Amino acid sequence: MLEKFESIDTSSLVDKVENHIIDLIRARNIQIGESLPKELELSESFGVSRTVIREALLRLRMMGLIESRKNKGAVLTNPNLLTPLKKVFHPAMMDDDTLKDIFEMRLALEVGMAELIFDRVTATDIAELEEIVEMEMRNSDGRSFLIQEEVAFHGKLYKISGNKMLMEFQELLLPIFQYVHDGGLLNQQFFSNDFISHKQLIVLLKEGDVSSFRDGMRKHLDNHYHRLLKH
Numbered sequence: 001m002l003e004k005f006e007s008i009d010t011s012s013l014v015d016k017v018e019n020h021i022i023d024l025i026r027a028r029n030i031q032i033g034e035s036l037p038k039e040l041e042l043s044e045s046f047g048v049s050r051t052v053i054r055e056a057l058l059r060l061r062m063m064g065l066i067e068s069r070k071n072k073g074a075v076l077t078n079p080n081l082l083t084p085l086k087k088v089f090h091p092a093m094m095d096d097d098t099l100k101d102i103f104e105m106r107l108a109l110e111v112g113m114a115e116l117i118f119d120r121v122t123a124t125d126i127a128e129l130e131e132i133v134e135m136e137m138r139n140s141d142g143r144s145f146l147i148q149e150e151v152a153f154h155g156k157l158y159k160i161s162g163n164k165m166l167m168e169f170q171e172l173l174l175p176i177f178q179y180v181h182d183g184g185l186l187n188q189q190f191f192s193n194d195f196i197s198h199k200q201l202i203v204l205l206k207e208g209d210v211s212s213f214r215d216g217m218r219k220h221l222d223n224h225y226h227r228l229l230k231h
Helices: 013-027 039-046 050-063 083-088 096-112 114-120 123-139 147-161 164-182 198-207 210-220 222-229
Strands: 066-069 073-076
Touching (some): 050 066, 050 073, 096 164, 096 210, 114 147, 114 210, 123 147, 123 198, 147 164, 210 222
Antiparallel strands (some): 066 073
16 A cells, blocks of 8 residues: 555646635735736746736636736736626536525525515515515416516615615526426425415515514515425
């Protein structure tokens, strides 16, 4: 049997330089809008060619961490953290376990943002939610689950939260929700005696408190939780 050696570092030179540049940004406390050192300075500092530096900087640009500006070179930007996810966040590119994990995360997010919704909801928002529910009642036969109305109602809740990150993340999550529902990844329908409907959630927004609304959101989503977690 061979003796045990330390693990071999298989990362490429560009990988290492990319990480070194990120470390440098942190160490020098470079702020948004400030320039990074020039390519030549980075090349001499890290002991690598300018070609390697350019490739590492290109990766950081693709991540949205830096951008090129005239007369300033590479400048640190406020990154859109979800941009890398958008390129791969598609149901067809994920296995069933990953889809279920993401679906569960989406449900947890909606319960967790109940306080933001309750604090920021307006009379106009209430009216729009009521319109969605009216459409829901006209289109439903009282038995079937209409994914379009579910997406419309919960999409509106994300908007009410006022949190830009949540709203952008919602655009990624709702298609996953629909895919998991339509793709047969959930167990058979589950009905809870404590189920809270969309209409009842609106009543809680109008007449309840944040605690009762959060509890209502959890009960509303109970069917989905049980269909997902009961194996």
